[in-house]
Amino acid sequence: MFKVLISDPLSTFGIQKLLDAPDVEVVQQTNLSPSDLLAVIGEYDALLVRSQTQVTAEVLAAGKRLKAVGRAGVGVDNIDIDAATQSGIVVINAPDGNTISTAEHSFAMLMAVARNIPQAHKKLTDGTWDRKSFQGVELNNKVLGVIGFGRIGSEVAKRAKAFHMQVLAYDPFLTEERAQKMGVTMATVDQIVTQADFITVHTPLTKETRHLLSTNEFAKMKQGVRVINCARGGIIDEKALYEAILSGKVAGAAFDVFEQEPPTDNPLIGLPQMIVTPHLGASTVEAQENVAIDVSEEILKVLRGQPFKNAVNLPSVPAHVMERVQPYFTLAEKLGHFLAQVSVGSVQEISVTYSGELTEIDISPLTRTILKGVLSFHLGEEVNYVNAPILAKSREISVNEQKSSQTKGFTNLIMVSVKTTQETRMVAGTRLNGYGARIVKIDDFSIDVAPEGFLLFVHHHDRPGVIGRVGTILGSNDVNIATMQVGRRDVGGEAIMMLAVDKPVSRDILDQIGELAEIKSVTEIDL
Numbered sequence: 001m002f003k004v005l006i007s008d009p010l011s012t013f014g015i016q017k018l019l020d021a022p023d024v025e026v027v028q029q030t031n032l033s034p035s036d037l038l039a040v041i042g043e044y045d046a047l048l049v050r051s052q053t054q055v056t057a058e059v060l061a062a063g064k065r066l067k068a069v070g071r072a073g074v075g076v077d078n079i080d081i082d083a084a085t086q087s088g089i090v091v092i093n094a095p096d097g098n099t100i101s102t103a104e105h106s107f108a109m110l111m112a113v114a115r116n117i118p119q120a121h122k123k124l125t126d127g128t129w130d131r132k133s134f135q136g137v138e139l140n141n142k143v144l145g146v147i148g149f150g151r152i153g154s155e156v157a158k159r160a161k162a163f164h165m166q167v168l169a170y171d172p173f174l175t176e177e178r179a180q181k182m183g184v185t186m187a188t189v190d191q192i193v194t195q196a197d198f199i200t201v202h203t204p205l206t207k208e209t210r211h212l213l214s215t216n217e218f219a220k221m222k223q224g225v226r227v228i229n230c231a232r233g234g235i236i237d238e239k240a241l242y243e244a245i246l247s248g249k250v251a252g253a254a255f256d257v258f259e260q261e262p263p264t265d266n267p268l269i270g271l272p273q274m275i276v277t278p279h280l281g282a283s284t285v286e287a288q289e290n291v292a293i294d295v296s297e298e299i300l301k302v303l304r305g306q307p308f309k310n311a312v313n314l315p316s317v318p319a320h321v322m323e324r325v326q327p328y329f330t331l332a333e334k335l336g337h338f339l340a341q342v343s344v345g346s347v348q349e350i351s352v353t354y355s356g357e358l359t360e361i362d363i364s365p366l367t368r369t370i371l372k373g374v375l376s377f378h379l380g381e382e383v384n385y386v387n388a389p390i391l392a393k394s395r396e397i398s399v400n401e402q403k404s405s406q407t408k409g410f411t412n413l414i415m416v417s418v419k420t421t422q423e424t425r426m427v428a429g430t431r432l433n434g435y436g437a438r439i440v441k442i443d444d445f446s447i448d449v450a451p452e453g454f455l456l457f458v459h460h461h462d463r464p465g466v467i468g469r470v471g472t473i474l475g476s477n478d479v480n481i482a483t484m485q486v487g488r489r490d491v492g493g494e495a496i497m498m499l500a501v502d503k504p505v506s507r508d509i510l511d512q513i514g515e516l517a518e519i520k521s522v523t524e525i526d527l
């Protein structure tokens, strides 16, 4: 008998399959304190949560029998995914079930902020009939900027089109073809920021998207712009927004999510221009039923050893295959992650060629891992080995894998190229016996770099002194260089430098390097 603990309120209708399963005992204990959870988790085979329960490394370590954690919703920020992976615990989420509800909530917030509905409601219920203070604006013919054009962002855009808004959309995976199909205009963040009357964000919260809209962006916005965040707290910088509201630049803001939840002493919440809801995007009967059904079915499959699809963290690969491919997982993911960081434009095609001893094994788990490496840079931790090919397909990214007898002198070699709307980039890596993973080729430059830590990838003209000048800028900014590799095509021609540095390099330092006459481009890469 499997024991399943449900520690956040889930739809009873949605979990019916679990309740009816003859081989499962379900215990529903919502409002457990963190120490209560630690005390009981050892008895359970699976844990089901929404976003309230904090599934920390400590909880996972105490869950000696835990095989799966199910998240009835999209975001898994309350679950320590790395710790779960290390403990072999599958983390399942339900990414599709609350899309419509959250899109509708975002649109409701957009309309409410346009017409000051919550403020007017409050005034009237407080006893004042005030028809002067709440003049709003129409949506008709206004420009809506949608940043993050995935499931929810694209549903919001559909609704905006019905209200005759002009939609500008930015998403690293958005293609011209899909934009045309959806009747939206592809735009950069900068174009959205300068042209939109309303801006709504629908990205995950990642290193890239934290404070995506901050002081600089607010400065460029139209006077009287309105902003909406029903995605994750922190995508819009709350401090910068506060200043922009006080200065009159932002006429209104609608937030469902906050940098700290629940928000305590958050000055934004008291502002009359601000409308807020307590993370209610997915709180509808329908969404809660959908996500609970999805996650219950998946948890049953994991517990019963059947194939499942929405695992956030683990590949579903037979043990004998796993044994042979496992040593290459890290290299494969890092090659993908590397290309995601150096390439510019929307990804259209990913091609992988395996050579040497890799031609003798089933390499499909490695291709999935490379896809995960490319996609997760933009899509965040939601991408996993299992869903990466589906996510690539849904974004119309074609994936080719092949084996080649040309070993180029290596006992094993993985060559990955990414074709985007703007360029094609290639990286190749190998595992050297006793030395671990190495990047051995970038585009047509040979190199030898361990793919780990903070790297600076510099594309430059091969001229005397350029290496020294880059080193001087880093040194004078207290950035220590651990290793450095240089590759070039011809003497005096194009060249690359790869520097491993001991800490992240700020935008300002990158700009200083980029301004040197010999430098074509400089990119910081975090592997």
Ligand SMILES: NC(=O)c1ccc[n+]([C@@H]2O[C@H](COP(=O)([O-])OP(=O)(O)OC[C@H]3O[C@@H](n4cnc5c(N)ncnc54)[C@H](O)[C@@H]3O)[C@@H](O)[C@H]2O)c1
Pocket: 074, 075, 095, 098, 099, 102, 147, 148, 149, 150, 151, 152, 153, 170, 171, 172, 173, 202, 203, 204, 205, 208, 209, 230, 231, 232, 256, 257, 279, 280, 281, 282, 283, 378, 379, 382
């Ligand atoms: N308020 C709520 O209750 C609620 C409910 C569900 C989802 N969410 C949140 O909404 C967000 C969107 O969810 P979704 O289901 O649409 O996810 P999704 O993965 O379908 O879409 C996210 C999109 O963001 C894009 N993206 C990533 N980095 C970007 C960047 N730097 N700039 C522009 N776009 C970028 C991705 O390419 C992707 O297409 C997530 O943060 C999710 O956690 C909130």
Ligand SMILES: O=C(O)[C@H](O)COP(=O)(O)O
Pocket: 050, 051, 052, 072, 073, 074, 075, 076, 098, 279, 280, 281, 282, 283
């Ligand atoms: O990521 C999600 O699915 C949403 O933020 C909803 O979270 P909730 O289940 O706590 O409402």
